[in-house]
Amino acid sequence: MSRWILDVENLSARYGRVEALVGFSLRVAHGEIATVVGANGAGKSTLLHSILGAVSPTSGKVVFAGAEVTRWPIHQRIEAGLVLVPEGRRILVSMTIEENLLLGAHMRQDTATVRREIDDIYDRFPNLAQRRTQNAACLSGGEQQMLALGRAMLAKPRLLMMDEPSLGLSPLFVTRLFELIRDYNSKGLSVLLVEQNTANALKIAHQATVLELGRVAMQGDAAAIAGSSRLQEAYLGGSAVEAAEVGHVRKSIGRR
Template sequence: MTAILSVSELTVAYGRVTALHGVSLSAEEGEIVTVLGANGAGKTTLLLAIMGAISAARGAISFRGADISGSRTHQRVAQGLVLVPEGRQVLVSLTVEENLLLGAHLRRDRQAVSDEIAAIYERFPNLAQRRHTAAASLSGGEQQMVAIGRAMLARPRVLMLDEPSLGLSPLFVSKVFDLIEEMNRRGLTIVLVEQNTGKALSVAHSATVLELGKVAVSGNSEALRNDRRLLEAYLGGTAETSDEHLPMRASSQ
């Protein structure tokens, strides 16, 4: 496998505060990479910098073999790099379908877009029933499905998800992770930022742990999941992260 996304020595500062200190990360084609860490570790900053939504002071970002460090956000989206932001950020005054169509605003193949929206409705019948309803009336889990569906309509080569399970019921958390695995089985490369450490490590192939804007640990997710000392040192070692009954993800596809 070859790296479809590579971040090298990325440094990001907000004024005098450095949020990322020389962070490096790579995602191989067809894998799930999870980025873990406590609040304030720099996880969201990393995703925003990869998208070009914030500027990096130093470092380089390569996507599909090309340096995109100087590209604007919309250019990165057009090349297949797509982010589902923390908090979903659906436009609550728009309908479900209008929100989905926003993901396809760079596309001109309208019939294919219609077919893909139909497939989303088939996958999520609740959204189909409320396609002409304002997104404000949806539950948090339903809004997350809209946000992911919107991102998929941009036809990503790499999909980045920022805290997709945040604030969701256990039922919708399971649905979100089932969907992540399904998209990955179809060949999509995924970069997953997630507070639910156990769930994230159970689906990911590799993991990077950030601490105060620096890479603390990086490697095989299964090895990290089984290393209690690392979990306790960097992720709190909660019962959720150390649950022996969480399903294990095979180390190869």
């Protein structure tokens, strides 16, 4: 078996005449958290949508779990275990919490196992359990993100991609979210995390890529990138103390 759950090679994509992604390459190992950070308009969402198949690349290829999936339809990629939690959560607020969760499992036939996994999600997120029969519109932004994450997990991801999951959340929910990502990863789940919250993303990631205007500006070990002066000045306010804190936290959670 290949070491890589995801191998993106020289991927480019455009919207009309605008090049949104140019010659992007990335490898994600099994059981790894990889993060892609950068400003708005850097091409981060385009990258995820290209990997999932929602955007057709103009060149390059995507290999997932040893199979080239560049021309596969979206549903086939999801069935293979390539799952996205989209920016803005995209839950269906007119449907109940339970119905939203069941949507995540709509391709599965193992009904009894799905039921157990939904119960496990309710155990993990008691606020969802208490309102399972209510429309998802009743949830706060943070609770909606927990619902979106639970829905994605019911699709049985082998690689979970997350697009700006902390956007618009309170500090409490941001902390909880990154704890959950780290917890799922500790159980073997591979994660590709796109984030503007650069400091928190680098604290939990094993490797990092910095995107600028569709091109790779930096790529490598997350702790090393967190400590670079270029990243500090551009994204973390130029604080060497913050870089040291990132390194300390990463050591405390263990390195692969």
